[in-house]
Amino acid sequence: xxxxxxxxxxxxxxxxxxxxxxxxxxxxxxxxxxxxxxxxxxxxxxxxxxxxxxxxxxxxxxxxxxxxxxxxxxxxxxxxxxxxxxxxxxxxxxxxxxxxxxxxxxxxxxxxxxxxxxxxxxxxxxxxxxxxxxxxxxxxxxxxxxxxxxxxxxxxxxxxxxxxxxxxxxxxxxxxxxxxxxxxxxxxxxxxxxxxxxxxxxxxxxxxxxxxxxxxxxxxxxxxxxxxxxxxxxxxxxxxxxxxxxxxxxxxxxxxxxxxxxxxxxxxxxxxxxxxxxxxxxxxxxxxxxxxxxxxxxxxxxxxxxxxxxxxxxxxxxxxxxxxxxxxxxxxxxxxxxxxxxxxxxxxxxxxxxxxxxxxxxxxxxxxxxxxxxxxxxxxxxxxx
Ligand SMILES: Cc1cc2nc3c(=O)[nH]c(=O)nc-3n(C[C@H](O)[C@H](O)[C@H](O)COP(=O)(O)OP(=O)(O)OC[C@H]3O[C@@H](n4cnc5c(N)ncnc54)[C@H](O)[C@@H]3O)c2cc1C
Numbered sequence: 252x253x254x255x256x257x258x259x260x261x262x263x264x265x266x267x268x269x270x271x272x273x274x275x276x277x278x279x280x281x282x283x284x285x286x287x288x289x290x291x292x293x294x295x296x297x298x299x300x301x302x303x304x305x306x307x308x309x310x311x312x313x314x315x316x317x318x319x320x321x322x323x324x325x326x327x328x329x330x331x332x333x334x335x336x337x338x339x340x341x342x343x344x345x346x347x348x349x350x351x352x353x354x355x356x357x358x359x360x361x362x363x364x365x366x367x368x369x370x371x372x373x374x375x376x377x378x379x380x381x382x383x384x385x386x387x388x389x390x391x392x393x394x395x396x397x398x399x400x401x402x403x404x405x406x407x408x409x410x411x412x413x414x415x416x417x418x419x420x421x422x423x424x425x426x427x428x429x430x431x432x433x434x435x436x437x438x439x440x441x442x443x444x445x446x447x448x449x450x451x452x453x454x455x456x457x458x459x460x461x462x463x464x465x466x467x468x469x470x471x472x473x474x475x476x477x478x479x480x481x482x483x484x485x486x487x488x489x490x491x492x493x494x495x496x497x498x499x500x501x502x503x504x505x506x507x508x509x510x511x512x513x514x515x516x517x518x519x520x521x522x523x524x525x526x527x528x529x530x531x532x533x534x535x536x537x538x539x540x541x542x543x544x545x546x547x548x549x550x551x552x553x554x555x556x557x558x559x560x561x562x563x564x565x566x567x568x569x570x571x572x573x574x575x576x577x578x579x580x581x582x583x584x585x586x587x588x589x590x591x592x593x594x595x596x597x598x599x600x601x602x603x604x605x606x607x608x609x610x611x612x613x614x615x616x617x618x619x620x621x622x623x624x625x626x627x628x629x630x631x632x633x634x635x636x
Pocket of ligand 1: 261262263264265266267286287288289295296297298299300331332333334359360361362379380381406495498525526527528542543544545546548572573574575576
């Protein structure tokens with residue numbers, strides 16, 4: 252490693268923070284610089300769509316303290332967006348024109364919300380990724396708006412549940428037949444749809460939103476491809492995310508879906524990626540995967556730190572884990588359920604919304620999971636190998 256040049260980590264959130272802490276626990280004693288675009292110390296995002304929207308005075312879940320980072324002798328530059336990467340010169344250029352040279356680099360810049368093409372700029376239209384976004388939605392909820400949630404993924408589901416928990420008028424629009432079905436399939440997606448309906452959410456499935464329209468610069472309606480229109484005072488757009496790689500456009504790195512990496516999470520010699528932004532070759536399946544889950548950010552960053560310190564020797568072959576909380580239901584999943592051809596209940600029942608089971612593809616178990624029976628879910632874990 253270069254004598255004085257630091258390991259630079261760009262992106263000060265779950266993956267970036269774990270990477271710098273793990274560099275130290277792997278025995279690295281050289282300089283480490285953690286740079287992030289946001290002004291905050293790293294904080295946890297999962298509560299943003301849950302407690303942050305429902306609690307009266309939500310607590311920010313900080314992932315670290317300045318004093319801990321300083322004890323680990325980690326140099327911290329917050330409020331410092333990286334604007335480009337020069338691979339040959341081994342330097343990161345910052346927004347203000349300054350640059351930092353690195354010996355090795357870890358890219359952990361995550362993703363940002365996808366936006367609707369028409370009407371997204373109107374007042375009352377929100378996306379949710381950052382602390383400020385959650386605070387703005389929470390403040391808007393105080394005015395008891397008619398809420399329309401656009402998008403049938405996990406984030407849309409959690410926002411709809413939070414808004415309904417506050418007894419707001421909530422309409423939830425998505426193009427699929429059942430929510431979250433791209434990942435969970437129709438059966439488990441259907442269990443959640445029923446839970447939302449029972450709670451009083453108006454679900455409109457099979458609906459593709461065309462544009463948002465407004466009056467006086469403020470949103471008033473959501474117009475859909477089939478001609479239907481939904482009145483709204485507040486629209487939360489949850490239609491997926493886009494990897495934060497614009498700053499790498501001129502770097503020469505391969506960026507087909509995030510930062511393309513090999514099985515060691517390496518994008519180029521001495522350059523690695525971790526977390527939501529990283530697309531790597533999973534050694535188990537031989538497929539390129541990019542995972543947007545909290546636990547993956549931590550696990551991948553640990554492996555990346557190991558490889559930075561010891562040379563690329565540890566392939567990253569996780570069994571992914573994620574959870575979602577909606578109302579009183581926590582779903583936990585291990586594995587890759589997306590693309591499975593069915594879900595098989597092993598214990599409990601879908602109708603009771605309390606079950607453990609397996610997702611299978613061509614007869615092979617590809618994921619396990621369930622609601623309300625965590626011990627039974629853990630018992631299925633050996634089926635995943
Ligand atoms: C509202 C919400 C709820 C969630 N709930 C769950 C859940 O229930 N379960 C679950 O498993 N997962 C959940 N997730 C996903 C989980 O939070 C993410 O997988 C995790 O945050 C990924 O961490 P990361 O460090 O890779 O990326 P991020 O957390 O996105 O962090 C990337 C950081 O890089 C910074 N950055 C971007 N570009 C630059 C640049 N050019 N220069 C410098 N810095 C830059 C960003 O500002 C950001 O601070 C949720 C996410 C959200 C938003």
